[in-house]
Amino acid sequence: MIEFTCNRRHYSDQTPIITDLEIQDYAEMLLQDYKPRLLKEPGKVNAFHFAESYLGATLDYQDIYYNEGESPVAGATVFNDDRILVFDREKLCVRPIDVEANTILIDNSTMAEGKEAFATFTVLHEGGHFCMHPAVYRRLDGQLDFLDLMGNSEPGAHTVQCRRSVIEGKVRLTTQLDFREHQANTFAAAVAMPRPTFIPYAQSLIRKCGFKKGVWVEPDCYDWDSSIGLSCVVDKLADTFGVSRSAARVQMKRQGLLMSEDEYAQANCQLVVAF
Secondary structure (H helix, E strand, O other), X not given: OOOOOOOOXXXXXXXXXXXXXXXXXXXXXXXXXXXXXXXXXXXXXXXXXXXXXXXXXXXXXXXXXXXXXXXXXXXXXXXXXXXXXXXEOOOOEEEEEEEXXXXXXXXXXXXXXXXXXXXXXXXXXXXXXXXXXXXXXXXXXXXXXXXXHHOOOOOOOOEEEEEHHHHHOOOOOOOHHHHHHHHHHHHHHHHHOOHHHXXXXXXXXXXXXXXXXXXXXXXXXXXXXXXXXXXXXXXXXXXXXXXXXXXXXXXXXXXXXXXEHHHHHHHHHHHHHHO
């Protein structure tokens, strides 16, 4: 596995200061090392094999506890030996369980039938934390505090728990945690839909629909034909890469393949000025 390196980090908690492009470059380096074919032919990555066999994580499946009224936890990454609160369905109670360091926990609800695309993205999202955020969460032996040594630290002290709403939706970049969740989402998208295959494949589908430059331009006013055509492209991308429709659409936007009329006009204006 190629180690993640970052020259700039936030002074308070070691959150990497890194661009989306740098994250995508890193993800594609991992894919080149793991399975180069994924950078040559559009297809689905086996996220579970990637996480276990290449990243070296241990995968475990639990009913991860969350407080009533909060968004459910889809997955978690455990950086040090820790205790995690889970719901015991047999005894109908909440209890802590011991989890070893370098474990990626996936909530059982994430693995439900029909949610394969979300499960894939969740595992890759946790893989992003696993690769990029050890400096934030992991504590070396000499750094363990008194409560750790006495075994009285709070459950989850060395774990990042990721809520379904964060993995499914757009993250508001307010706190350092928000930035880390955004970074993990960007990593997951880059592994599942790498640029060398996603961009040309998406452009070929878009061109077949009449957009010769390979960019889908959404009209400012609702257009039924455009909506249906875009839906077909998104469906094809989601099916080919094994991701959700929302993930495929976000990746189109991220790569500049889906724009509003104003965005497209502005992009073309910038090109004219540049040349």
